[in-house]
Amino acid sequence: MKYAVNEHGYYGKxxxxxxxxxxxxxxxxxxxxYLDIVHDAGFQExxxxxxxxxxxxxxxxxxxxxxxxxxxxxxxxxxEDLCHTGAHKINNTIGQILLARRxxxxxxxxxxxxxxxxxxxxxxxxxxxxxxxxxxxxVDMERQRPNVERMRILGTKVIPALSGSMTLKDATNEAMRHxxxxxxxxxxxxxxxxxxxxxxxxxxxxxxxxxxxxRKQLNxxxxxxxxxxxxxxxxxxxxxxxxxxxxLDDEHVNLVGxxxxxxxxxxxxxxATTVLGKPGVxxxxxxxxxQTADGQVVEPYSISAGLDYPGIGPIHAHLFDxxxxxxxxxxxxxxxHAGIELxxxxxxxxxxxxxxxxxxxxxxxxxxxxxxVINLSGRGDKDLETYIKWGKY
Ligand SMILES: *Cc1c(COP(=O)(O)O)cnc(C)c1O
Numbered sequence: 001m002k003y004a005v006n007e008h009g010y011y012g013k014x015x016x017x018x019x020x021x022x023x024x025x026x027x028x029x030x031x032x033x034y035l036d037i038v039h040d041a042g043f044q045e046x047x048x049x050x051x052x053x054x055x056x057x058x059x060x061x062x063x064x065x066x067x068x069x070x071x072x073x074x075x076x077x078x079x080e081d082l083c084h085t086g087a088h089k090i091n092n093t094i095g096q097i098l099l100a101r102r103x104x105x106x107x108x109x110x111x112x113x114x115x116x117x118x119x120x121x122x123x124x125x126x127x128x129x130x131x132x133x134x135x136x137x138x139v140d141m142e143r144q145r146p147n148v149e150r151m152r153i154l155g156t157k158v159i160p161a162l163s164g165s166m167t168l169k170d171a172t173n174e175a176m177r178h179x180x181x182x183x184x185x186x187x188x189x190x191x192x193x194x195x196x197x198x199x200x201x202x203x204x205x206x207x208x209x210x211x212x213x214x215r216k217q218l219n220x221x222x223x224x225x226x227x228x229x230x231x232x233x234x235x236x237x238x239x240x241x242x243x244x245x246x247x248l249d250d251e252h253v254n255l256v257g258x259x260x261x262x263x264x265x266x267x268x269x270x271x272a273t274t275v276l277g278k279p280g281v282x283x284x285x286x287x288x289x290x291q292t293a294d295g296q297v298v299e300p301y302s303i304s305a306g307l308d309y310p311g312i313g314p315i316h317a318h319l320f321d322x323x324x325x326x327x328x329x330x331x332x333x334x335x336x337h338a339g340i341e342l343x344x345x346x347x348x349x350x351x352x353x354x355x356x357x358x359x360x361x362x363x364x365x366x367x368x369x370x371x372x373v374i375n376l377s378g379r380g381d382k383d384l385e386t387y388i389k390w391g392k393y
Contacts, residue, residue: 001249003315005200014286014287014288014317014321017197025183027284031198034099038202043099050094058213059080061217064345067341067346071372073228076227076372077374081348081376085120088210089116090120091209093120093121095206107130108186109179109189110132111161111175112135113137113140113167114147117189118147119150122151125154134156136148137167137171138166140171172283190203191236192238193241193314194285204245210243211242211243211244211245215246218371226247228371230247232258233258235306235309241316257319257325259330260356261329261331261332264331273290273310274316274327277312287316303336304332304356335352338355348376351383352383354374354378
């Protein structure tokens with residue numbers, strides 16, 4: 001595991017736990033216990049059973065014939081869009097809530113931007129009968145009304161963050177504050193491979209079921225577990241980390257992360273962190289983030305709410321830094337066209353996050369027998385409004 005986190009919580013220059021003194025006991029409890037819990041046979045049995053019977057795993061690996069013809073390669077779609085709640089995020093929230101129970105926690109908090117992670121968290125809290133509070137920027141609550149109501153239907157309390165720009169970073173601050181005040185009975189479920197160590201490693205492990213299944217399924221379908229390429233979109237980077245995880249040491253597998261270029265890389269309205277970011281500290285870890293010359297976080301922009309994030313997880317900052325993962329980007333318009341393209345060639349309307357990964361295909365020249373896997377991170381139902389507003393179909 002050449003690219004695994006080291007014992008200090010770092011991936012190369014990135015990672016660590018940059019947290020206020022008052023959060024230290026919580027994070028330290030998690031750090032000292034998470035591996036024992038995750039490796040425990042009873043934990044694995046319960047986790048695997050829920051992934052199978054509740055989430056609907058393994059998700060299919062589907063040979064997309066018409067898309068393959070169009071791009072001159074053998075293109076497989078890893079159907080995370082078929083997971084319960086419509087995306088990969090539930091893999092992680094199931095893992096974390098089982099872990100929280102084993103830590104003896106009775107309450108769950110989370111923060112959410114677009115609301116997708118909030119819904120995945122509210123879902124598993126309902127499943128386990130645990131009390132749940134989700135912090136969400138007031139502005140985001142207005143923009144993402146259906147997800148707010150989904151959380152409420154599931155029995156979660158959604159608290160508006162009223163400070164700053166009233167968006168994700170403010171919700172994160174509120175969640176941190178809550179955790180500081182309730183250190184013993186509460187677990188904080190983070191939704192991507194971000195945050196202080198051990199979160200990025202823990203979330204990557206829970207999502208690694210994606211690449212574990214891809215290997216097995218490819219082996220069955222083509223007699224070889226190794227694709228030539230794996231594509232995944234990158235917001236914080238959890239679906240990408242999961243899709244790449246079991247291929248990281250197989251250097252002949254080309255790994256491609258696709259970021260959101262928004263209105264264009266030079267437009268000032270973008271979320272392409274590897275192009276525009278510099279090293280700094282975000283959400284408790286050292287990583288690449290978009291910031292001004294004096295270190296203020298720059299508001300990112302993407303048409304896709306799930307990619308609208310000013311940083312990437314430290315594992316991706318490292319994989320970019322050492323060149324193991326190639327990062328490319330797609331603009332709003334390119335992604336939207338790709339979303340329509342997938343809808344019309346395969347009958348699958350993807351989440352707009354995912355559409356960015358599809359849009360990147362045209363930036364590559366494949367050999368006819370190349371096996372290409374695209375991680376289809378989510379379904380487009382939640383994005384219908386955005387498709388309609390965009391309108392070019
Ligand atoms: C949240 C989300 C993403 C982005 O998050 P990652 O942590 O980068 O995976 C991508 N796709 C979908 C469908 C999402 O809901």
